[in-house]
Amino acid sequence: MSAETPDQPSHAKAGIQKQIQLPFSKAWQISLQGIRIRWMRSLITASGILLGIAFFSFVRTAGLFPIDMTDKEAVSASNRQSWLAIMALLVCFVGIMNAMLMSVTERFKEIGTMKCLGALDNFVVKLFFIEAGLMGVLASLAGWVTGWVIMVLLHLLSKGTEGMVSAFWIASVRELALSVGIGTVITLIAAVPPANRAAKMPPIAALRSEI
């Protein structure tokens, strides 16, 4: 953050002060309220993230079971698996981008309105950052669990507990962190730049934007 100039009004600007910076806790509170009152819409957006990450985690989890390197078929299946994981990442990227971009652009008018009421640019961005961050973490977590559980169930049905050794569990935790990290980062990349752009516009430009 850049150095702030003192908040005292100068004589040339009689009566006009600098708008106060609201504390982070206020942004947190408003963001949570935003998710709550937009609950259905939030769920739909979150399910976009969830599905993307579930697919990614499903494919990655399949790769966690040790394979018999002498079994040619298993080795080539494992190679296919890596390509599938990259594909899954792409699908997940596009899915999350789509869900988040929609949910932010449909609120440009709201951003314009908030600025008319005295919101600072960085406060508006903070709101969207917190909201997207929370949704990213929670939806990615749920998505990872979904993909992992389905893959493990399929494995249990076909091969029993074969390969579910300690290395598998450790790798699963690593995959969990990876999925949540990727999901959250993509969510933020999709949400924050457009929110930032709308917040920096003159209010009337944000108000006029129709989608």
Place this chain on the structure above:
Amino acid sequence: MSAHEYVVRTKGLVKIYTMGEEVLRALDGVDLDIRRGEYISIMGPSGSGKSTLFNSIGGLDKPDEGSVFINDVDMAQLDARELAYLRCHTIGYIFQTFNLIPVMTALENVTLPTVFAGMPTDEGLERGMELLDLVGLGHRYHHRPTQLSGGQQQRVAIARALANNPSIILADEPTGNLDLKTGEEIIDLLRKLNRDQGVTVISATHDYKMVNVSDRVVWIRDGKIAKIEERANIDLQIGGMHGEEF
């Protein structure tokens, strides 16, 4: 008179829109002084530049040339945080399309400006209820905009505009989306607030009913002020005006 006689002054305002080859002077040298406590209507046909003037006075868009002074402060001299303060405390905005936040209740909408002003939550809610009562919607405080009629939404918007006791209410065609009777009620409410609270009302409109309540009417055409009339003079002419194609 002191320098504070005027709450808004504009000097040589110019706003230019370029679309390809075409250059449009939406505002073409507007000089306007608005006295404190006045109820002023900006009249003109669609496309004459009313909204563009509204946006410039309200600090929602920057003019290409000229200056806007609010309480003798040149708006161009303000940084982003001072502009936000001005929008929060000095000006209340009312739009033709109401612009309420759809997911928030009436009370949450009215309270939002107090949040940005840093008012404690309890105090803000109290203020919100007080204002909803003032516009006659205290009993609908928990309703969402979609559950309210157009006239009721505009009342909520008016209550929201008053949240931080602004000295100016800027309204852009506040009755444009309302039927005749509801529009009249909104006009009466604005006039009442102007009288009781001393807030300056600046309203862009092409609704002739506004003329009756205005202290002055500014006629604007092709981005220029065509004439400014005091209320006393308007009363004499009002009979003939309805037939006139401005």
